[in-house]
Amino acid sequence: MVMFSEAGEKQSVIDSSLHTMKLTLIQKIKLKINGRVYLEHRTKHGWRGSLPFYAFRCPIHGIVIDYPHGVDDSLSCTKCWEEKFLNKETVK
Numbered sequence: 652m653v654m655f656s657e658a659g660e661k662q663s664v665i666d667s668s669l670h671t672m673k674l675t676l677i678q679k680i681k682l683k684i685n686g687r688v689y690l691e692h693r694t695k696h697g698w699r700g701s702l703p704f705y706a707f708r709c710p711i712h713g714i715v716i717d718y719p720h721g722v723d724d725s726l727s728c729t730k731c732w733e734e735k736f737l738n739k740e741t742v743k
């Protein structure tokens with residue numbers, strides 16, 4: 652994975668720390684009930700403030716961690732996003 656752009660490199664550095672997060676039993680139960688569970692507020696490089704991070708289940712990658720995007724606070728799997736991004740790069 653040396654082919655990342657500068658932005659992609661930052662992303663993967665952040666991911667490695669995110670995916671080491673282990674869920675407690677209570678968090679796992681909340682995840683099952685709500686589809687997502689709040690973990691903590693985190694700040695990414697370049698952010699002025701912090702955002703709430705949630706764990707949720709990706710049908711492909713299992714439990715993944717993301718923060719809400721857009722007006723509907725949707726969560727998206729970073730791994731899926733990365734794979735889409737990489738596929739696009741290889742198709743070109």
Ligand SMILES: [Zn+2]
Pocket residue numbers: 709710711712713715728729730731732
């Ligand atoms: Zn995924």
